Structure formats: structure tokens, C-alpha cells
Amino acid sequence: xxxxxxxxxxxxGAAGRETAVAxxxxxxxxxxxxxxxxxxxxxxxxxxxxxxxxxxxIMLSSHMDHIGFIVAAVExxxxxxVAPVGGINLAVSRTRHVCFANGxxxxxVQQPVKAGETPEMKHIFIDIGAADEAEALSMIQLGDIxxxxxxxxxxxxxxxxxxxxDDRVACALQVAVMQELGETKNTVIAVFxxxxxxxxxxxxxxxxxxxxxxxxxxxxxxxxxxxxxxxPSVKLGDGAAVKIMDRGSISNPQLVNDLLAAGERAGVKTxxxxxxxxxxxxxxxxxxxxxxxxxxxxxPCRYVHSACEVIDLRDVEAAKGLLLEYLK
Amino acid sequence: MDLKTICELPxxxxxxxxxxxxxxxxxxxxxxxxxxxxxxxxxxxxxxxxKKADAPRVMIxxxxxxxxxxxxxxxxxxxxxxxxxxxxxxxxxVSKRVKxxxxxxxxxxxIGAMAIHQQTAEDRKHVLPISxxxxxxxxxxxxEAEAKAPMGTPIVFDTPYTEFGENKxxxxxxDDRVACYNMLRLxxxxxxxxxWFAFxxxxxxxxxxxxxxxxxxxxxxxxxxxxxxxxDTGNLPECQQxxxxxxxxxxxxxxKATIAQPEMFREMIALAQExxxxxxxxxxxxxxxxxxxxxxxxxxxxTCVLSVPCRYIHSPSTICDLYDVEAQYQLVKAFLEK
Numbered sequence: 001x002x003x004x005x006x007x008x009x010x011x012x013g014a015a016g017r018e019t020a021v022a023x024x025x026x027x028x029x030x031x032x033x034x035x036x037x038x039x040x041x042x043x044x045x046x047x048x049x050x051x052x053x054x055x056x057x058i059m060l061s062s063h064m065d066h067i068g069f070i071v072a073a074v075e076x077x078x079x080x081x082v083a084p085v086g087g088i089n090l091a092v093s094r095t096r097h098v099c100f101a102n103g104x105x106x107x108x109v110q111q112p113v114k115a116g117e118t119p120e121m122k123h124i125f126i127d128i129g130a131a132d133e134a135e136a137l138s139m140i141q142l143g144d145i146x147x148x149x150x151x152x153x154x155x156x157x158x159x160x161x162x163x164x165x166d167d168r169v170a171c172a173l174q175v176a177v178m179q180e181l182g183e184t185k186n187t188v189i190a191v192f193x194x195x196x197x198x199x200x201x202x203x204x205x206x207x208x209x210x211x212x213x214x215x216x217x218x219x220x221x222x223x224x225x226x227x228x229x230x231x232p233s234v235k236l237g238d239g240a241a242v243k244i245m246d247r248g249s250i251s252n253p254q255l256v257n258d259l260l261a262a263g264e265r266a267g268v269k270t271x272x273x274x275x276x277x278x279x280x281x282x283x284x285x286x287x288x289x290x291x292x293x294x295x296x297x298x299x300p301c302r303y304v305h306s307a308c309e310v311i312d313l314r315d316v317e318a319a320k321g322l323l324l325e326y327l328k
Numbered sequence: 329m330d331l332k333t334i335c336e337l338p339x340x341x342x343x344x345x346x347x348x349x350x351x352x353x354x355x356x357x358x359x360x361x362x363x364x365x366x367x368x369x370x371x372x373x374x375x376x377x378x379k380k381a382d383a384p385r386v387m388i389x390x391x392x393x394x395x396x397x398x399x400x401x402x403x404x405x406x407x408x409x410x411x412x413x414x415x416x417x418x419x420x421x422v423s424k425r426v427k428x429x430x431x432x433x434x435x436x437x438x439i440g441a442m443a444i445h446q447q448t449a450e451d452r453k454h455v456l457p458i459s460x461x462x463x464x465x466x467x468x469x470x471x472e473a474e475a476k477a478p479m480g481t482p483i484v485f486d487t488p489y490t491e492f493g494e495n496k497x498x499x500x501x502x503d504d505r506v507a508c509y510n511m512l513r514l515x516x517x518x519x520x521x522x523x524w525f526a527f528x529x530x531x532x533x534x535x536x537x538x539x540x541x542x543x544x545x546x547x548x549x550x551x552x553x554x555x556x557x558x559x560d561t562g563n564l565p566e567c568q569q570x571x572x573x574x575x576x577x578x579x580x581x582x583x584k585a586t587i588a589q590p591e592m593f594r595e596m597i598a599l600a601q602e603x604x605x606x607x608x609x610x611x612x613x614x615x616x617x618x619x620x621x622x623x624x625x626x627x628x629x630x631t632c633v634l635s636v637p638c639r640y641i642h643s644p645s646t647i648c649d650l651y652d653v654e655a656q657y658q659l660v661k662a663f664l665e666k
Contacts, residue, residue, distance in 0.1 A: 016587030040548070040589070040628035072584055073567030073611040081567040083613035085582070122568065142609040143581030143593055195587060205628030 002160060004172045006152040009162040012101050014068035014145035015085045015197045018042050020101070021064040021168070025175060025192050031067055032179050033190070043206040044192040046178060051265040058327065059212035059292075060177070061203050061281040062170035062219065063196035065124045066163070067305055068147040069098065069108070069126065071140055078130035079093040080106070083121060086197030090119055092306040097186065104128055104139045106146055148307035158237065158313050165195065165257030165309035169299050170218035173316055176325045184327055189301035193281055200248070207288035214255065214293045218319070220311065221246075221273055221298035232275045236312040240270025240319035243296035248279020249286050251295035259295060262326035268318035274300055295299055329354055331509045331653070332489035335499040335593055338430050340396035340413045341533045343482040346430050346665070347392040348372055349506060352526050356517045362629075369540035370529035374515060376536070376603035378522040386521040387547035387629070388514065389538050389618040389662065390554075391531030394500065395642050397439075397463065397483040401475045401657030404465035412458050414532030419455050420643040425486040430479050435476055437465040437483065473523055483616050486642035495650045496573075501519035502638045502646040505619065506533065507553035510636075510657040519664040542625035549592070550622025550631040551663070553656060555648065556580075556615060558637035567611060571637040571646070573612060574604025577655040580633040588632040596632055596659065603662045606655045610635060634659060 013021035022044040029249075033046040044064070050056075067086035076082055079191050096108045105130040109162050113119050126146055130136035146161035155161050171192055178190050194202030196219075207215060221243070225235040234241050242259045263270035271325055275298075286294035297319050302310040329350060333477040339347035353652060362375045393412030394572070404409055408428070412418075412625040421439045428437045440462050464484060467473035487500040492570070511525050524545045529537030542550065560572035571578040579596050581588055600607035610633075623631040634658050639647040 016582070017590065041623070041627075042589070072611060072613060075567060081611075085581070085587070085613075111433075112617050142611065143590070198587065201586075201624055202628075204624050207628070266477040 001172065001176065001313055002154065003162055004176060005162070005169055006143035007270065008168045009152045009164045010097065010150040012147065013064050013066050013164070014147050015065035017101055017145055018064040018194045021171070022192060025171060028178040029178055037110045037309055039205055040289040041202045041205045043202045044175065044195040045206060045210065046179065046190040048181065048188045050185050051183055056213040057187045057189060057211065059189045059191055059207065059210045059215045059285060060174055061191040061206065061215065061285065063167045063193045063202065063281060064171060064173045065194055065197050066147050067197050068145040070145045071142055071282060072220050072317040073142070074133050076116055077123070077132050078132045078136040080126040080128060080136065080140070082124060082126055086106055087305050090121070090124065095308050097149040098126060098228070100144050100146050102139055105149065109287050118189050124148045133153060140304070144249050151307065155310060159310055160313060161308045161310045163307040165301055166220045166304050169220060169239045169311050169316060173299070173319055176320055180324060181327060187325055200279065200281050200284040203284035204288065207285040207292065211245045211289060212285065212292055217282040217285065217296040219280040219298055220301035220304060220309070221275055221299050222304060223291055223302045226302060232273050234271055234273050234298045236270040236302060236310070237314055238271045239272050239315055240322050241300055242297040243273045243275065243298055246275035246278045246280065248283030249294060251282065256297040259297065259322060259326060261286055263322040266321040266325035268321040271320065276287070329509065329512055331497065331506065332499070334509050335501050335505045335521045336489055336560055338482065338484040339392055340398065340484060341393040341530045343393040343395060344370055344529050348423065351392065351512065354512055355515060357371050359423070364487050367540055367544060369537045371537045371541040372527040373541060373545065374525040376515065376519055376523045376525070377536065378520050380520045383521045384548040385524065385546070385662065386551065387526055387542065387622055388553060389509060389528050389541065389622060390511045391537070391590050391618060392502045392508060392556055393530055393532050394451045394503070394624045395433065395532050396504070397517045398475050399481040400480055401479060401481065403462070404470050406469045406473040407462040407464055407472055408461050408477055410458065415642050416458070416610035419459065420456050421458070421461055422456065422654045424507045426463060426483050427486045428463065429481050429533065434464055436486070437463045440464045450589045459537060487644050492526055495648060496647055498645055498647050500646065502648050503641040504553070505635045506555045506638065506648055506653055507632045507656070508662070510553060510606045510653065513657055514524040514660055514664065517661045517664055521664050522601055523664055531618055535616065536619050539621040542621040546626045547622060547629045548621060551660065552617045552622065552631065552633045553660065554609065554617050554633055554635040554648070555638040555641060557633035557641050558605045558639050561639065570612040570614065571608055571610045571635070573610045573637050573639065574651055576652055577659050578608050578610040578635040578637055580610045580635065583615050583633060584613070585616035586623045589630040592632040596634065599662055599666070600659055603658065605658045605662065607659065
């Protein structure tokens with residue numbers, strides 16, 4: 001699982017620029033599913049037909065996009081002014097190494113602010129080593145997006161840190177599930193969605209075209225097991241988190257029970273999750289067309305939306321066991 | 329319809345009827361009644377079949393509504409209490425002339441507040457919120473005010489169309505009548521695409537009209553035409569100016585509503601370069617518009633936003649450069665005829 005996570009987190013894929021991630025995942029799944037297609041939003045939709053013609057359509061959704069910095073202007077001196085794409089935390093971004101789709105590297109820098117002034121995005125620039133505006137524009141264009149540079153490494157025996165762990169760890173999980181999934185009664189549609197970080201935009205159109213009976217988002221969640229953090233009361237290593245509620249959706253209670261029961265049958269650890277903030281693709285699936293039974297399985301993750309998002313491989317394995325049992 | 333006429337028509341969000349009527353009439357004259365409809369959300373949707381059978385279904389959207397005020401109640405002294413419709417900046421309101429109501433019942437008014445003589449030093453430090461402003465229609469008491477301007481009466485800025493400077497225009501509601509004006513001109517273009525022109529309602533209160541229009545049209549490609557803020561005044565560093573007047577149509581890579589599919593954004597830039605159409609990249613991620621509902625209706629569409637830079641948008645007096653207006657028209661025309 002570590003190798004797969006490493007492979008998928010190493011690929012460039014800002015929100016709205018997910019093509020390279022989709023290409024990689026397509027290559028990993030092309031012999032494992034019945035059909036693969038993409039839509040106008042760039043979603044990768046992989047369908048595996050069920051054996052029962054009256055079976056349900058179950059949509060899984062993990063998002064390929066990663067938060068980033070979009071180039072809005074270039075200074076005469078060659079520095080890039082940027083705007084956030086998704087929920088950027090400035091405090092953890094200063095002097096971070098970033099990269100663009102074309103391989104251009106950069107460093108995020110915050111210019112000095114006046115005493116008492118709160119640093120904002122307008123105080124941030126990216127130094128890409130260009131001498132002036134012309135050189136900068138020969139390296140990047142307005143509208144290009146920088147992301148935290150790939151840096152996937154193991155942390156202790158079970159844990160892994162990487163930027164874009166949100167939500168590539170769930171992409172890796174979803175790939176593994178589809179690779180190992182045998183014959184099933186129900187049709188399973190694995191959607192690798194786009195633009196979740198700017199408001200679950202990809203999942204909205206994917207859910208419309210997939211038209212599922214049940215939708216399960218796979219995403220990371222926060223943690224409550226480091227100093228001075230309490231919510232959500234989810235711990236790394238304590239298993240797959242079955243979401244009860246977040247700001248975007250209230251999970252269908254029957255689905256929550258079914259997922260917890262599947263975890264028990266599979267003999268994997270699960271924990272219940274109530275998140276007082278955030279949202280997942282479940283929010284978009286749930287409100288598609290006439291409404292969809294929806295929920296989320298979360299991988300507990302520390303330091304979400306930083307360049308070092310940390311997960312525990314045991315939780316990923318637990319989620320895989322749960323899903324394989326549920327889909328069976 | 330000329331730019332003067334379409335800008336001077338009153339039509340706040342949800343009360344676009346004078347604009348809708350004029351646009352519908354012109355669409356029917358140009359495309360025939362069978363190709364034009366008004367939907368239940370108040371959008372005018374005009375269809376022009378493309379010359380190519382396999383051409384994509386393209387939706388072009390410009391919104392009819394403008395920001396303004398609405399009457400909430402009348403006080404004993406005959407002054408009207410009002411609320412904002414859309415994003416109105418209270419700092420620009422005091423002492424501006426307005427038109428209250430539409431058509432033959434329309435009356436003049438002025439947005440009032442305490443005169444400078446009555447203000448304390450403390451008062452002068454603060455901006456009066458809209459809840460403390462009123463509209464004076466010369467009514468002697470509550471009964472007269474209620475008879476002339478009952479609750480819910482729409483109020484628009486009263487700023488006549490003025491041409492000034494070199495190629496510049498000053499008027500209210502350039503956001504987004506300037507694009508409605510261009511879209512009416514585009515009805516005549518020689519489109520290859522299967523083109524659906526949506527003159528939308530209620531954009532300023534959350535893109536409500538376009539949600540219904542995009543659902544009905546179900547486009548492959550969506551292009552939102554906007555009047556966007558040109559912030560090219562004062563001492564702002566160039567990188568914070570968003571876009572500038574006289575530099576052509578502004579092409580957006582991202583705003584609060586959408587990230588333009590990069591192939592659409594690049595195609596528009598390449599097309600403008602190829603045809604020699606003046607253009608600029610909008611240098612800010614700001615504002616939302618009808619591209620959002622278009623991008624995410626049904627199974628999704630590729631979208632982009634093309635804007636005319638306008639100074640002082642959402643204020644009583646907005647300014648645009650006719651050179652940029654022409655550039656927006658030419659770029660959309662080139663796209664549809666491609």
C-alpha cells in the first residue's frame with residue numbers, strides 16, 4: 001500500500017488540473033473494470049458491472065485534486081503573485097517548496113508586514129528564480145497552479161507523510177479496492193473526482209451521470225490525538241472512520257450501520273466520526289437528482305492542508321477490508 | 329438595441345421585467361418567435377441552430393439584472409426605508425438620485441441621510457449602513473409614501489448615459505447590460521455552433537436564473553459574458569488591479585464560481601491572438617457569475633468567462649471603454665463562427 005500511495009501522491013494535480021493523476025489511475029485500473037470514461041469536469045469514472053441485473057449502483061468517490069496557488073500576476077522583478085485554490089493555510093506555507101505542472105520549481109515567500117498587520121495572500125509571492133517578468137512568463141503562464149512539491153516518506157513503522165495525502169490516500173485505497181474486488185452482485189462505479197477542494201464540483205456532475213443508488217465518499221478527516229486537539233475524537237491507528245456527520249452532509253444512518261457491520265464482519269477496526277467542520281463528495285452525491293443514500297469513510301489524517309499530511313497505513317488497510325466486505 | 333437604451337432600462341434582481349420585455353422583443357424580431365422563450369425563472373432563452381450538424385451545444389449567458397434597492401416600509405414622515413438587492417456598497421449611496429418603481433408609476437427620489445451640519449465628529453468616522461439611510465420621494469406622510477411606493481417597489485440608480493473622454497461611457501448597470509448589448513448583436517452572427525443565448529435573471533443575488541437556464545439548455549460549452557471590476561485606479565500595485573480599461577476583453581482562468589477548464593482558457597487566448605482581438609488575462613480570483621451553474625449542470629460543461637473591464641461596478645456610475653466592448657463582441661463572434 002505504501003508504494004501505491006507514494007506513486008499517486010507524487011503526481012502533480014492541482015484542483016482543476018487533475019489530468020496527470022487521472023492518466024496514472026486509468027493505467028492502474030484499465031484491465032480491472034468494464035469501462036472507463038471522463039467527463040467535462042475531468043472526472044475519471046470507472047465502472048465494474050454487477051452480476052445481478054436488479055442490483056444496486058454503488059458509487060465510490062475519492063478526489064484527485066490538491067490545494068494550490070494560482071498565478072494571478074507577475075511582478076516586474078519576476079515574482080509571482082498568487083491566489084489560493086482551496087483552503088490554503090498561510091502559516092504552514094511560508095518558505096515551502098512548490099512546483100508547477102511543467103516541472104518549474106518555486107519557493108513560497110511572505111513579504112514583511114507592518115506591526116499588527118495580519119499576513120494575507122496579498123503579502124505572499126512565489127520565487128521561481130526568474131530575473132524579471134519576461135523570464136518568469138517564459139517559465140509559467142498566468143493561470144498556472146503551484147502545489148506543495150511531492151515529498152512522500154515513512155514516519156515510524158506504520159505512518160506515512162506527504163502533501164496531497166488529502167485525498168490521494170483515498171485514491172490509492174479506491175484503486176486497491178477495485179483491483180482486488182472480485183465478482184459482485186451490485187455494480188460498483190469508482191469515481192476519481194475533480195475540484196473537491198473548491199466545493200465538491202466534480203462529484204456533482206459525476207453523480208448526475210452515474211445516477212447511483214448509494215454513494216460513498218472516501219476522504220481524509222481531521223484528528224484529535226495530538227497536543228491541544230480534541231475534535232474530531234478520531235485517532236490515527238484506530239481504524240477506518242465511518243462518518244456520522246460533517247458540515248456538508250449527515251450520513252444516511254442505515255448506511256452508517258451497514259458500513260460498521262461490514263467492518264465487524266471483516267474483522268477490521270472502525271471508529272465513528274463526527275466532524276464539526278469540512279465536507280466531502282458525499283454532500284454532492286447526496287443531493288444529486290432525486291437524492292442519493294450517501295456516507296463517507298474517512299482515513300484519519302494529521303496536519304490536513306499542510307505539506308506534511310500524515311496517515312496510518314493500518315487505517316487504510318482497515319478501510320480496504322471494510323469496503324471489500326461491504327461491496328461483496 | 330443600443331447601449332444607452334439597454335443600460336437605462338430599470339431591472340433589479342428578480343424584477344427584470346422591463347429589460348426582459350425589451351430583450352424578448354428584439355430576439356423575436358431577429359430569430360422568430362419559435363426560437364425564443366421566457367422560462368419560469370424569468371430568463372430569456374434564444375436559440376440559433378448552428379450550421380454544422382455535429383457542432384457542440386454552446387450556451388452564452390449575460391445577466392439582465394442590476395444591483396439596486398427595494399422598499400421595505402415607509403416611516404411616519406413619508407421617508408422610505410430600503411434594503412439592498414445584490415452587493416451594494418453603502419459608502420456610495422448617500423445623496424444619489426434614484427428612480428422608484430417602473431413604467432408609468434415611476435417617480436424620482438434621492439437617497440438621504442443626515443446633513444453634515446447635524447453630524448458629530450464621531451458620526452463622520454463611520455459609514456452609515458443601508459438600514460439607516462432612506463429614500464426621499466417628496467411624500468408628505470406615510471400614507472402618501474405607501475400609495476406611491478408600496479413595500480417591494482424596486483429602486484434603481486438614476487444615471488443617464490453619457491459619452492465622455494475618448495471612447496468612454498458612463499452610465500448605471502454596465503454590469504451586465506454591456507454584455508446583454510453584445511449578446512443581442514451576436515444574434516446576427518453566422519454561428520457554426522448550436523447556440524443558446526441566455527439572458528439570465530437574478531445573477532446578483534446568487535446566479536439563480538442561470539441555474540434554471542443551464543439545466544434546461546444542458547450545454548457542452550458555457551461562456552459567461554460579464555462586466556467585471558477594473559481596479560486600475562489609485563495607487564494599487566499593478567498586480568492588484570484585476571484588469572484595466574482599454575486593454576481589451578478580460579479572460580478569466582478562475583473566479584469564485586469556477587476554475588475554467590485550462591483548454592477553454594487557452595483556446596480563448598489563442599483565438600484572440602490569431603484574430604488580433606485585444607485581450608488581457610484577468611489578474612484576480614474574484615467574483616462569481618453564471619459560469620458556475622453552466623459548468624455543473626447535468627453532467628457538466630466546459631466554461632470560461634469573458635468580461636468587459638468596468639470601473640466602479642455596483643455603484644450608481646459605472647464606466648467602460650467601447651474599445652473593450654467591441655473586443656468582447658469580436659471574441660465571442662470568432663468563437664461561435666469557428
